[in-house]
Amino acid sequence: MHILKNFLKSAFFYRLKENIYSASSSFIKENPALVYGLFFMAGVYAKIDSSFLPFLLPFFAKGKKLKAIFFILVTLGFIYTKIYYPEIPNFEKKEQISGIFKISAITPYTSFVPGLIYKGRMQITAQNGKTYKNIPVSIFYKKNDRPKGNFIYKIQGTASTSLHSQITVKAENWIPLKKTFNFVELRFALKEKARHFLLQNIKHSESANFLIGLITGELNDKFLRFCFNRVGLQHILAISGFHFGILVLIFSFILKKFVPYLALPYVLIVIINLYFLYIGNSPSILRSYVSLQIAILAKILNKRSFGLNALGVSLIVELIIDPYNLTNVGFQLSFLSVMALLLFYPEMSKMLSYIFLKRNKEDLKVLNIFSKAGSFFINFLREALSITLAVNLALLPVLLLLFHKFPVFSLLYNLFFPPLIFVSIILLFPSFIFSFFLPSFANFINMINTAYTKLILTPLLHPPACIEFWVRFKSFSFYFIVLYLIAYFYLGIIIKYRSSSLAPRAFDYF
Secondary structure (H helix, E strand, O other), rough: OOHHHHHHHHHHHHHHHHHHHHHHHHHHHHOHHHHHHEEEEHHHHHHHOOOHHHOOOOOOHHHHHHHHHHHHHHHHHHHHHHHHHOOOOOOOOOEEEEEEEEEEEEEEOOOOEEEEEEEEEEEOOOOOOOOOEEEEEEEEOOOOOOOOEEEEEEEEEEEEEEOOOOOEEEEEEEEEEEEEOHHHHHHHHHHHHHHHHHHHHHHHHHHHHHHHHHHHHHOOOOOHHHHHHHOOOOHOOOOOOOHHHHHHHHHHHOOOOOOOOHHHHHHHHHHHHHHHHOOOOHHHHHHHHHHHHHHHHHHOOOOOOHHHHHHHHHHHHHHHHHHHHHOOHHHHHHHHHHHHHHHHHHHHHHHHHOOOOOOOOOHHOOOOOOHHHHHHHHHHHHHHHHHHHHHHHHHHHHHHHHHHHHEHHHHHHHHHHHHHHHHHHHHHHHHHHHHHHHHHHOOOOOOHHHHHHHHHHHHHHOOOOOHOOOEEEEOOHHHHHHHHHHHHHHHHHHOOOOOOOOOOOOOOOO
16 A cells, blocks of 8 residues: 555656646547547446446546536436337247337348348337337248338247347238338348359359358358358458448549549449448448548548547447447447557557568669569558557457457468458459450459459468467456456557647548
8 A cells, every 4th residue: 555655646657647638638639529429328338237437438538628528428328328228128038029120131141941130120019018119129031932121010929038138039920011111122132133143153152152241241151151250350241441441442443534533522422322222231331331421521521531530420320320239249349440440550550660661762762673572561561460459459358258269360360361352352343344245254354253262262261270379268357348448548549649749640541
């Protein structure tokens, strides 16, 4: 106790405290949307799982105004979640229910018998007569004469709650009540056409299923899904900022030759919206969609786009659409990884530049072609390693909490596999376009894509046994994880905003 008192009175602790306050103030001033989003999230979390932990958020911030905003937003988040979800049922045992079901997505799945998963919201009336409103449910369907997605149904059947508090309904009767306008049926039909196109034209089954997963966001091959999970690449299969970025890059490259410069952002917004309507609105997709829209709108308005602020707006939008998105694993991992990337990647890249030297343009001019290729590879390795370390240092304890193990060799796979699949996706676009008026050339491109995708999938489907190392934990404290993340991100804030002269300019990663 005496040592602790001396430490709290020391000049070192005083300077540390001042640095934390200074960094926090700079961070809040530059990224108010993210800060307000975190405050609103704290209120949602307080309703879902009462805890003191969210109230640590404003601890290092000075000022009555900020603390007042904090308590207002926390209160709003709590009340909004309470209104949106008055009560979530818990069907520990299968229970007879009936209710009104509005479909939001239809996805195929493969089990012993192929079928469909209908996802949506349901007003559930339980056996005891109690009614629950706006409850997200999943319904498995195995018959051929499937219900159409553009109807509202009355469902009778049994409901059960799974391990992650997801409610699954086994429907015995589907009674159509009325037709409704949505994109569910059209989206399902378009994805089925894309699936059929790839199965016909990509002759290697694993390659075809992998590309189907990339294009539709739905991977039905259980073995392939297991392989991606084993090497820590499951995030590749989830449509996210990576896929939206590829889409924008490809269309920007093509359209800038035909579309005036000032009109290009508007065309890109239309394309992104069409893609969003096609792909659906899962939490990771919605985050990428909102962030990218903000970045393009900022360009139209000639404003700087701050990635962390865009992330904060995405956070607020997603929690308003559905507060229980906060419990979704994809939502959690998506936001954590992007926030870690935006905070730590620039500093991580600077640190690694002392090991992997960065050459300027003048140096590159005097090098021969082999030295230039080596320099390009070193630059790629430094940037890929910076991204991998920044993200995985944040996600490691979370992944251990969720899955109790972490594949160390996934760090190696994450360095090289994401840019390699970029080529596979690019080859799909011309093959699809040329299939309408020059099928022979489209078949040639598909042959190349089949061979290439098969090649890059080989180390994923059959990883060398000598590199398969795992970190395993039987149990991890949830409160330790939350405190670790708060400390980790505060460290990132202190490093990035350690003095006003080093306050960052606009970093735009979208």
